[in-house]
Amino acid sequence: xxTNVTNSAPSGPGPLSAYRAMVAGGELAPDPSQADAAKRLxxxxxxxxxxxxxxxxxxxxxxxxxLLRRKPVEPLAPEGTPKGLYLVGEVGRGxxxxxxxxxxxxxVACKQRIHFHRFMQTSHARVFTWKRANPxxxxxxxxxxxxxxxxxxxxxxDEFQVNDIADAMILGRLFxxxxxxGVVVVATSNVAPDDLFKGQPxxxxxxxxIALIKQRLDVVMMDVGRDFRRERMRGMxxxxxxxxxxxxxxxxxxxxxxxxxxxxxxxxxxxxxxRLVVPEAAEGVARFDFATLCGTAxxxxxxxxxxTSFHTLVLDGIPRMSPDNYDVARRFINLVDTLYDQxxxxxxxxxxxxxxxxxxxxxxxxxxxxxSRLDEMQSEDWxxx
Numbered sequence: 362x363x364t365n366v367t368n369s370a371p372s373g374p375g376p377l378s379a380y381r382a383m384v385a386g387g388e389l390a391p392d393p394s395q396a397d398a399a400k401r402l403x404x405x406x407x408x409x410x411x412x413x414x415x416x417x418x419x420x421x422x423x424x425x426x427x428l429l430r431r432k433p434v435e436p437l438a439p440e441g442t443p444k445g446l447y448l449v450g451e452v453g454r455g456x457x458x459x460x461x462x463x464x465x466x467x468x469v470a471c472k473q474r475i476h477f478h479r480f481m482q483t484s485h486a487r488v489f490t491w492k493r494a495n496p497x498x499x500x501x502x503x504x505x506x507x508x509x510x511x512x513x514x515x516x517x518x519d520e521f522q523v524n525d526i527a528d529a530m531i532l533g534r535l536f537x538x539x540x541x542x543g544v545v546v547v548a549t550s551n552v553a554p555d556d557l558f559k560g561q562p563x564x565x566x567x568x569x570x571i572a573l574i575k576q577r578l579d580v581v582m583m584d585v586g587r588d589f590r591r592e593r594m595r596g597m598x599x600x601x602x603x604x605x606x607x608x609x610x611x612x613x614x615x616x617x618x619x620x621x622x623x624x625x626x627x628x629x630x631x632x633x634x635x636r637l638v639v640p641e642a643a644e645g646v647a648r649f650d651f652a653t654l655c656g657t658a659x660x661x662x663x664x665x666x667x668x669t670s671f672h673t674l675v676l677d678g679i680p681r682m683s684p685d686n687y688d689v690a691r692r693f694i695n696l697v698d699t700l701y702d703q704x705x706x707x708x709x710x711x712x713x714x715x716x717x718x719x720x721x722x723x724x725x726x727x728x729x730x731x732x733s734r735l736d737e738m739q740s741e742d743w744x745x746x
Contacts, residue, residue, distance in 0.1 A: 374466070375403050375406045375407070375466050376399055376402045376403055376406055376459065376462040376463040376466055377399045377400055377402070377403035377406075379462045379465075379466060380395070380396070380399040380459065380462055381399075389455075392455070393584075394450070394454065394583045394584045395454070395455050395459060395583070397581070398448055398456075398459050398581050398583055399459055399462070401446060401579070401581050402446065402459060402460075402462070402463040402547075405443060405444075405445070405446055405463070405545075405547070406463060406466060406467060406468075408443035409443060409467060409468065409469055409515065409545060410468045411468060411469075411470075412442075412443075412469050412514055412515070412543075412545065413469070413470045413471075413514055414439050414442065414510075414514055414542060414543025414544075438540045438541065438543060438577065439541075439542075439543045442540075442543045442545065443545060444545075444577055444578060444579050445545045445546040445547050445548070445577060445578040445579070446547045446548070446578060446579055446580075446581055447521070447547075447548050447550065447554060447574065447578040447579070447580045447581065448460065448547075448548065448549045448550070448581050448583060449549075449550050449551070449552065449553050449554075449580060449581070449582055449583065450551070450582065450583030450584070451551065451583075454583045455583075455621070456549035456550075456583060457519055457520075457549055457621070457623045457643075457644055458621055458623070460474070460517055460519065460547060460549050461474070461623065463517070463547065464515075464517045464547075467515055469514050469515040470514065471511075471512060471513050471514055471515075472513050472514065472515040472516075472517070473512060473513040473515070473516055473517065474517040474519070475516070475517070475518065475519070476518075476519050476520055476626050476628065476642075477518040477519065477520055477521045477522065477548070478520070478628050478629060479626060479627075479628070479629075480516075480518060481525070481528045481531075482629055484505060484509075484531065484535065485527065485528075485531070487501075487505050487508065488501045488502075488505060488531070491504060491505065502531075502534050502535055502538055503538060505535065505538075506535060506538035506539050506541070506542055507542070509539060509544070510539060510542035510543070510544050513544065514543060514544060514545065515544070515545050515546075515547070516539070516544055516545070516546050516547070517546075517547045517548070518546065518547070518548040518549070519548075519549055519623075520549065520550065520551075521548040521549065521550040521552075522550055522551065522552050522557065523557050523558045523567070524558075524561075524631070525631050526561065526562070526563060529558050529561070529563065529564075529566070529567045529570070530563075530566075532567075532570050533567070533569050533570035533573060536570065536573060536574070536577075537573060540573075540577050546577070546578060547578075548578065551645075553580070553582070554571050554574045554575055554578075554580060555571060557570075557571055557574075597615060597618070597708070597744070598611070598615075599706070599707065599708045599709070599738070599739045599744070600708075600709055600710075600711065600714070600715070600735075600739055601709070601710040601711070602710070602711055602712070602713060602714060603710075603711075603712050603713075604677065604678045604679065604680075604710040604711055604712055605710075608677075608710035609677065609710065611710070612648075612675055612677055612708065612709075612710055615675060615708050616641075616643075616646060616648055616675050619644070619646045619673055619675075619708075620643040620644040620646050621644060623643045623644050624643065625641045625642060625643040625648070626641070626642065626643065627639060627640055627641065627642070628642040628647070628670075630666045630667070630670060631666075632662050632663050632666045633662060637659070637663050637666060637667075639667065639670075639671075640653065642671065645671050645672045645673065646671060646672070646673045646674075646675060647667060647670070647671040647673070647674050647675070648674075648675040648676075648677070649674070649675075649676055649677070650676075650677040650678050651676060651677060651678045651679050651680065651693075652678070654676065654692075654696065655689050655692040655693045655696060656689055656692075659692060660692075660695070661695050661699065664695055664696045664699040664700075665699055665703075667699075668699045668700055668702075668703035668705045669703060671705065672705060672706060673705065673706040673707075673708065674700060674705055674706070674707050674708070675708045675709070676707060676708070676709040676710075677709070677710055678710060678711075679693070679709055679710065679711035679712065679718065680711075680712050680718075681712050681713055681717070681718055681719070682718055682719045682728075683719065683721070683722055684722040684723045684724065687723070687724060690719055690724065690728065691724075693731070694727065694728065694731050697731050697734055697735060697738075698731075698734070700738070701734045701737075701738065706738070706743075706744060707735075707738050715731070715732040715733075715735035715736055716729075716732045716736070718732065719731075719732075
């Protein structure tokens with residue numbers, strides 16, 4: 362599994378001390394909601410010290426195996442296993458930052474911090490591999506849970522959300538099997554447990570998983586306070602010309618600022634059964650180069666998936682366009698229209714200002730609206746929305 366794995370010694374006295382040190386040092390402003398979440402994480406940090414559950418390997422035919430195949434009603438967990446935490450709040454509340462402080466200091470022999478989508482992609486791949494190697498229909502969930510539990514007694518998930526029916530179908534049994542093996546889960550999410558997979562077909566079958574999450578994870582609601590995302594965006598330059606090495610470094614710095622320095626990673630979105638890979642993402646910010654986003658056969662559905670999954674797009678290397686590459690220009694027009702409609706922020710480097718990107722020839726008139734929208738999207742009013 363492509364994750365952050367560590368077996369090293371603890372790096373500090375716990376997340377609460379680290380958080381207070383950041384406030385005292387001026388890195389963070391005091392925030393009651395963050396302080397409360399840090400205290401909750403500290404309690405879990407204390408309960409987890411040295412947590413190393415003995416491997417539990419239920420067979421597919423034993424009593425526990427039969428229990429694991431049932432819909433989750435009562436969680437199974439070894440005695441003394443602490444409950445995990447589910448941090449929920451708006452984007453920009455500092456959830457990932459707090460979980461990073463907790464993860465870095467957790468005194469657990471094996472631990473992993475991973476974006477939830479990546480975890481599910483890896484789990485599906487492992488299930489597929491198991492089924493191919495075991496065509497007799499042997500249940501893949503217990504051996505999958507065994508493997509994950511051996512890799513980590515503590516799992517920290519960033520951006521926990523469920524939008525894929527394939528994920529919903531596997532989650533209940535997989536997580537109950539993980540809890541049965543003493544795995545402790547900490548997750549950040551913009552969505553409360555009761556709202557997971559809301560409005561999706563087949564949600565009734567997903568409700569036992571929501572009940573399981575609420576039983577094994579204490580939910581910590583981070584109230585609306587300072588909007589760190591808006592503060593990071595305030596006064597930020599959003600359009601860099603030309604698209605050279607200086608602009609590349611500026612966008613690097615903007616991405617770090619907007620994400621609070623959280624480690625970025627690829628994210629895969631599902632669009633009408635296809636996989637769309639976001640090369641770099643963290644804290645609701647996505648980053649693409651222009652050639653990937655507008656130089657390949659993507660369409661409005663792809664751009665809508667991006668715009669509804671991220672609040673900000675960082676885009677490198679917008680070129681000048683003309684009738685000679687109108688297919689590229691048309692995709693860019695669709696992209697800008699979608700970002701505009703969804704109120705997504707755009708930070709970009711380009712070979713020219715918006716009104717000079719497509720000046721002459723067929724369809725130049727059509728691009729005027731795009732240039733106007735790009736100008737509006739650089740305004741303070743837009744960035745404050």
